[in-house]
Amino acid sequence: FRTRPYASGKLTGIPTTVPHSPFLWTSPKHLCARLSTSRCDRTTKTCSAVFNLSNQALDQLNAHPSISAMDEYQLTPEEEAQVSLSNPDVVTKYKAAARIVNQAIAAIVAAAKPGTLVTDLCDLGDTFMNDAVAKEFKGKDEENKPVEKGIAVPTCISVNHCVGHWSPVESAQTLKDGDLVKIDLGCHIDGFASQAGHTFVVGASKVTGREADVMQCAKDCYEAAARLIKPGAFVDDVPPVLEKIAKHYGVSHVEGVMTNQMNRFIIDSGKVILNRPSDNPEQQFQNAMFEEGEVYAIDVIVSTGSGKPKMIDEKETTVFKRNYGHLDLKVKASRQLISQIDKRFPTMLFSLRNLDGGIDTKVKLAVQDLSRSGMITHFPVTWEKEGEQVAQVKGTFLLMPNGSDRLNSFPQDQVVESDKKATLDDEVKALLSTSLKPKKKKNKA
Numbered sequence: 001f002r003t004r005p006y007a008s009g010k011l012t013g014i015p016t017t018v019p020h021s022p023f024l025w026t027s028p029k030h031l032c033a034r035l036s037t038s039r040c041d042r043t044t045k046t047c048s049a050v051f052n053l054s055n056q057a058l059d060q061l062n063a064h065p066s067i068s069a070m071d072e073y074q075l076t077p078e079e080e081a082q083v084s085l086s087n088p089d090v091v092t093k094y095k096a097a098a099r100i101v102n103q104a105i106a107a108i109v110a111a112a113k114p115g116t117l118v119t120d121l122c123d124l125g126d127t128f129m130n131d132a133v134a135k136e137f138k139g140k141d142e143e144n145k146p147v148e149k150g151i152a153v154p155t156c157i158s159v160n161h162c163v164g165h166w167s168p169v170e171s172a173q174t175l176k177d178g179d180l181v182k183i184d185l186g187c188h189i190d191g192f193a194s195q196a197g198h199t200f201v202v203g204a205s206k207v208t209g210r211e212a213d214v215m216q217c218a219k220d221c222y223e224a225a226a227r228l229i230k231p232g233a234f235v236d237d238v239p240p241v242l243e244k245i246a247k248h249y250g251v252s253h254v255e256g257v258m259t260n261q262m263n264r265f266i267i268d269s270g271k272v273i274l275n276r277p278s279d280n281p282e283q284q285f286q287n288a289m290f291e292e293g294e295v296y297a298i299d300v301i302v303s304t305g306s307g308k309p310k311m312i313d314e315k316e317t318t319v320f321k322r323n324y325g326h327l328d329l330k331v332k333a334s335r336q337l338i339s340q341i342d343k344r345f346p347t348m349l350f351s352l353r354n355l356d357g358g359i360d361t362k363v364k365l366a367v368q369d370l371s372r373s374g375m376i377t378h379f380p381v382t383w384e385k386e387g388e389q390v391a392q393v394k395g396t397f398l399l400m401p402n403g404s405d406r407l408n409s410f411p412q413d414q415v416v417e418s419d420k421k422a423t424l425d426d427e428v429k430a431l432l433s434t435s436l437k438p439k440k441k442k443n444k445a
Contacts, residue, residue, distance in 0.1 A: 082142075083264050085293045085398055090192060091405075093137065094295065097152075097187050098194035098396055098407035100132040105183050105198050108155070109411045112181060112202055118157045118166070118173045121183075122353060125155030129187040136189055150344075152193040152267055153186035154319060154351035161384040163254055163301060163309040164392070165319045167351040169359050177203035180211055182392045186297075188348060191265035195297040196408040197394030206415040214304050214391040216418040217249035221300040222393040223432050225259060225273070226406065231292040231399055235285065238273045242300070245428055249420050252276075252307030253300075254390070258285075262295045262396070265347045275300060276307065294399045305388035311380040318352040319379040320367070321345075329373070333366040338375060349379070403437035 085091055104125050111124055133149035141147050158166040159179050175181065179202045186195035199215055201207050207215060221242045228238045238259075246253050253276035261270030271294070272285040303309075311317075322341050329335045340356060352359050352367065370376045384390055395408035424432075 085295070085400060091398065093189045093192040094194060094396065094398060095407060096136050097133070097189045097192060098196070100129055100136075100187050101185060101194045101196045102409050103132065104128040104155070104185060104187075105196060106411055108157070108183050109198070109200055112175055112200075114175055114177050114203055116175045117171070118159065118175065119168055119171050119353075121157045122155045122167050122351070125157075125183070125185050126151060126351075126354065129155075129185065133187055133189055141190060147190045149189050150187065150348070151185075151350065151354065152188040152348045153184060153195050154349060154354055156182075156184040156319065158182045158184070158381075158390070158392075161305070161386055161388045161390060163303070163382045163384060163390050165317070165379045165381045167318050167353060168316070169318055169351075169353050175202050180215075180389050180391065182301075182390065184392060184394065186267070186349075188265075188267075191347070193262060193267050193297075193348070194396040194407055195262075195267065195299075195394055196396065196410075197299065197301075197392040198410045199391040199393065200411070200414055204414060206417060208417050210304050211389055211391075212416050212418040213249045213420060214251050214302055214389050215416050216421055217246055217251050218300050218302050218391040218393045219416070220249075220421075220424070220428070220432065221245050221253075221275075221302065222298055222395070224428065225298045225300065226395075226397055226404060226436060227431055227434055229259070229273070229290055229296055229298065229397065229399070230404065231290055233290050234287055235271060235273050235290075236287045239275060239277050241428065241431070242275050244425060246302055248424060248428075249302075249418065251302045251304055254303055254307045254309060257299055257301045259296055259298045262297055267297065267348065270294075271296075290399065292399050292401060296397050296399070297394060298397060299392070299394040301390060301392045303384050303388055303390045305384040305390075307384075309382035309384050309390075311382050314380065316381040317378045318381075319349055320352075320371070320376045321349045321379070322347065323375055323377055329369070331366060331369055333362040334369040337363060337366040338370060341370075341376065403435070406436060 081087055083090060107128055108121050108125050112121060129151055136149065137147045139147060154167050156165055156167045158164045159173070159175070159181055162182075164182065164184060180199065181202060182197060182199050184195075184197040186193055188194075199218060201211060201215075224241050224245060225238055228241060242253060255276055255278065257275050259273040259275070260268045261272070262268075263270065271288045271290070274285055278284075322345060329338065337355075341350070344350070345354070352363075355363065357363070367376070371378050393410075395406065398405040398407065
């Protein structure tokens with residue numbers, strides 16, 4: 001799961017849609033969210049990296065007359081301030097979204113009893129978030145339109161050796177005592193999103209054994225990352241500490257899981273921390289320094305297995321995200337589906353469960369068509385070997401002038417007792433004991 005502050009949509013010369021181009025801009029506000037930032041290389045090379053454009057698409061994009069205007073665009077100080085954490089309204093929106101996410105997770109945990117359908121829990125989480133955000137910030141945005149609000153990450157309920165993205169449209173799967181359950185979800189208000197993930201065991205007041213090891217490891221890695229991601233520190237400082245913690249507990253970080261910087265309408269771009277470094281060229285990220293005013297979704301997923309999950313059945317995939325490519329679609333159902341996605345989910349993740357009109361054969365074929373054409377990205381359901389256990393902790397942090405603000409909290413009605421907690425490395429213990437809000441040293445008289 002996966003920064004560019006928007007520029008209030010004031011960029012001139014940028015059409016809503018580029019005719020006969022594979023590059024679609026459904027909203028100037030969403031486009032500027034990706035391309036306009038004072039620290040961003042505003043070139044079509046950047047466009048290619050952000051939007052995963054092909055060479056052909058990049059050539060067509062380069063040829064469009066609006067690109068030169070976009071390359072030269074600079075945020076004004078007023079626009080910078082409007083979307084930064086120095087604006088109290090921005091912080092309030094992040095915290096409001098986080099409060100809703102926290103309440104949604106608590107509601108799911110309370111409803112997760114033996115015999116409960118996983119689909120019912122997914123529906124509960126999504127309905128809770130949609131109903132709650134509808135009550136917040138009922139005014140207009142900078143374009144004099146209703147403030148955009150909704151799901152940023154659809155509710156996923158992944159059980160035992162399922163690693164993630166399990167958000168089924170239809171499933172007879174029910175929970176049973178002893179199941180290790182991962183909740184992953186998120187919502188946004190005016191594009192300012194909070195994501196969170198929580199792991200618990202059904203029907204247990206106390207967790208021990210390997211389940212406790214993997215859950216405690218995920219928590220310790222999460223807490224360590226929260227202290228390492230601070231102004232002046234670097235991306236490359238984080239993975240070695242997380243790996244040391246995982247080795248101590250005898251578990252593995254799951255490949256491909258990363259912590260992402262976030263900004264308005266963007267939940268997965270900018271600076272990236274790959275929890276488990278990889279030799280894969282597609283998973284190479286630049287070392288960078290963390291800065292005050294940034295927002296991060298810290299995500300940790302660890303496994304008692306190899307940490308190399310596999311997709312078993314492509315048909316299980318229900319979570320997608322809009323790519324900003326555009327093709328002249330020949331199938332009517334595909335055109336209708338992309339129109340709905342552009343209106344309702346232009347920048348955030350969505351589940352097929354969230355679509356209007358139900359999921360029939362035509363819609364399923366349209367999803368395949370859009371996925372093949374690159375207009376939507378799929379987030380496959382992946383699995384460890386049966387019998388292994390996988391735990392996740394995820395949350396949103398604001399790097400404020402006085403330290404990091406932790407936005408998410410989780411139910412604490414389950415005791416996790418890992419025998420390995422007490423024997424953690426002294427350096428790790430010292431790190432975990434530090435505060436997210438360090439006290440300023442007093443100047444000596």
